[in-house]
Amino acid sequence: MGTSDGLCISQGDLAAIRATPMFCALPPRALDAVLAQSELQVRARRSTLFEQDEPATAFYLVLEGWTKLFRMTVGGDEAVVGVFSRGDCLAEAPCLAGGNYPVSGETVTEARLLAVPARRIIELNRSSPEIGLAMLASASLHLKRLVDQIEELKARTGPQRLADFLVGLAPVAQGPCTIALPYEKLLIAGRLGMKPESLSRAFQRLRAVGVRINQNTVAVGDVARLTEFAGRERLMAFKCPAFRAGCGSR
Amino acid sequence: MGTSDGLCISQGDLAAIRATPMFCALPPRALDAVLAQSELQVRARRSTLFEQDEPATAFYLVLEGWTKLFRMTVGGDEAVVGVFSRGDCLAEAPCLAGGNYPVSGETVTEARLLAVPARRIIELNRSSPEIGLAMLASASLHLKRLVDQIEELKARTGPQRLADFLVGLAPVAQGPCTIALPYEKLLIAGRLGMKPESLSRAFQRLRAVGVRINQNTVAVGDVARLTEFAGRERLMAFKCPAFRAGCGSR
DNA sequence: CGGCCCGCTTGACCGAAGTCAAGCATCCGC
DNA sequence: GCGGATGCTTGACTTCGGTCAAGCGGGCCG
Numbered sequence: 001m002g003t004s005d006g007l008c009i010s011q012g013d014l015a016a017i018r019a020t021p022m023f024c025a026l027p028p029r030a031l032d033a034v035l036a037q038s039e040l041q042v043r044a045r046r047s048t049l050f051e052q053d054e055p056a057t058a059f060y061l062v063l064e065g066w067t068k069l070f071r072m073t074v075g076g077d078e079a080v081v082g083v084f085s086r087g088d089c090l091a092e093a094p095c096l097a098g099g100n101y102p103v104s105g106e107t108v109t110e111a112r113l114l115a116v117p118a119r120r121i122i123e124l125n126r127s128s129p130e131i132g133l134a135m136l137a138s139a140s141l142h143l144k145r146l147v148d149q150i151e152e153l154k155a156r157t158g159p160q161r162l163a164d165f166l167v168g169l170a171p172v173a174q175g176p177c178t179i180a181l182p183y184e185k186l187l188i189a190g191r192l193g194m195k196p197e198s199l200s201r202a203f204q205r206l207r208a209v210g211v212r213i214n215q216n217t218v219a220v221g222d223v224a225r226l227t228e229f230a231g232r233e234r235l236m237a238f239k240c241p242a243f244r245a246g247c248g249s250r
Numbered sequence: 251m252g253t254s255d256g257l258c259i260s261q262g263d264l265a266a267i268r269a270t271p272m273f274c275a276l277p278p279r280a281l282d283a284v285l286a287q288s289e290l291q292v293r294a295r296r297s298t299l300f301e302q303d304e305p306a307t308a309f310y311l312v313l314e315g316w317t318k319l320f321r322m323t324v325g326g327d328e329a330v331v332g333v334f335s336r337g338d339c340l341a342e343a344p345c346l347a348g349g350n351y352p353v354s355g356e357t358v359t360e361a362r363l364l365a366v367p368a369r370r371i372i373e374l375n376r377s378s379p380e381i382g383l384a385m386l387a388s389a390s391l392h393l394k395r396l397v398d399q400i401e402e403l404k405a406r407t408g409p410q411r412l413a414d415f416l417v418g419l420a421p422v423a424q425g426p427c428t429i430a431l432p433y434e435k436l437l438i439a440g441r442l443g444m445k446p447e448s449l450s451r452a453f454q455r456l457r458a459v460g461v462r463i464n465q466n467t468v469a470v471g472d473v474a475r476l477t478e479f480a481g482r483e484r485l486m487a488f489k490c491p492a493f494r495a496g497c498g499s500r
Numbered sequence: 501c502g503g504c505c506c507g508c509t510t511g512a513c514c515g516a517a518g519t520c521a522a523g524c525a526t527c528c529g530c
Numbered sequence: 531g532c533g534g535a536t537g538c539t540t541g542a543c544t545t546c547g548g549t550c551a552a553g554c555g556g557g558c559c560g
Binding site for chain 1: 321323324325327329331343344346347348349352353372375376379381382383385386387388389390391392393394396397399400401403404405443481
């Protein structure tokens with residue numbers, strides 16, 4: 001886990017930092033104070049950021065690459081709670097609240113991160129109270145994401161969740177496009193709450209709505225069509241026999 | 251939705267308020283300031299507190315009764331995101347962050363609530379920054395709960411989730427006991443992420459581990475056995491102690 | 501009293517997704 | 531090149547939980 005000091009932050013990174021929900025509401029002076037306390041870290045793939053139930057001492061802002069939050073279940077599987085990239089903030093709530101990390105965090109690819117020590121921020125909060133509100137805004141966003149995830153798990157099938165995931169990755173809102181999967185299928189499966197085998201089958205199902213997969217690149221015939229599929233009710237295949245016919249052709 | 255002023259708060263309620271993760275870290279002066287701005291509400295069953303996507307203008311602390319947070323899915327089902335009782339705080343994060351409610355809120359039984367207007371709190375935050383941190387602590391707790399819920403949905407069967415729910419309600423950690431279900435089975439099913447039919451079947455399954463059900467009272471042969479069946483020791487949340495009907499020492 | 505409505509339970513059925521196991525490609529070191 | 535990792539796909543089977551429909555019991559009202 002290579003580290004360096006907090007001073008050499010590129011212009012691009014600075015812009016990214018300023019754009020986060022966490023820091024965007026902060027007056028420049030307060031932001032400078034935060035950055036002065038922080039550390040720029042470059043980490044290899046599969047590097048541990050923190051572990052569940054450890055006291056929370058620092059939170060992280062992703063500048064480049066991908067990271068995940070997860071839990072080990074009793075059965076030894078990991079339940080992925082979220083996957084994050086540039087501009088996302090991890091674990092700020094437990095840090096500031098002075099508790100333990102509720103999940104474990106790990107890099108998924110090589111990554112560049114801003115690590116912010118909790119203590120300093122708590123101190124800073126005293127002089128600039130808007131930091132607290134900014135963090136709350138960020139935490140609020142995470143709450144919303146988790147609620148989305150719960151709703152998704154409860155109300156959608158695997159292929160629909162996959163469709164939604166792909167739509168989120170697509171560079172356009174309609175028409176054809178190709179997408180490079182940002183990380184391994186194993187993790188995508190985890191993120192979508194299923195096993196790798198089910199992910200495979202979900203991709204097969206999506207061929208019926210114009211999705212082709214080859215290695216880790218995906219070709220989408222029409223993003224709008226995929227979006228529609230993602231939002232449909234679950235019994236759709238049952239109610240609309242045309243799909244089944246389409247599925248069968250291989 | 252009956253209301254009255256914020257001044258006549260009973261001693262018991264005051265103690266409950268002081269024990270919440272939200273307010274327990276607050277200096278008495280700040281707490282008084284908050285309470286002076288708040289309103290005590292008594293509401294009938296099935297009364298709407300706020301609706302999803304509305305601007306968040308107030309948050310609620312439950313003093314008595316039960317409330318739920320939920321979302322309407324595309325299919326028209328409701329996905330229950332949480333069910334809350336005495337001592338729990340609802341929607342504080344979006345309020346303070348100045349966003350919209352990410353979910354809808356409703357009372358499940360007749361309930362007594364403390365309604366706290368967002369604006370005043372934001373102003374208060376300027377003079378006492380620890381309010382921001384206290385809210386963050388509360389938000390952090392909600393994050394943890396949601397993560398728990400996701401893990402549960404991903405890693406456990408219906409009967410296991412039900413067992414866990416019952417254990418959480420049991421007044422003892424081991425040995426026999428009887429439990430009165432706090433609200434309708436329909437809602438319990440929603441909370442556990444299943445349909446009423448499945449809940450019924452889950453209860454049947456639990457007969458194998460010594461659980462009998464009759465109307466809305468449940469007889470448990472041995473709570474420890476039930477806990478084991480649920481699949482793990484639930485590490486009791488560090489929710490400032492005191493209330494929560496019968497969640498004794500563990 | 502008889503009707504009805506409502507919440508809950510049961511049973512039959514079926515689709516979604518997990519498990520287990522085999523098959524196949526790619527990448528790597530030797 | 532070969533042998534063996536590793537990661538992805540596929541197929542057969544099983545289990546879980548949702549759907550639909552019927553049945554039942556209690557409470558309420560005329």
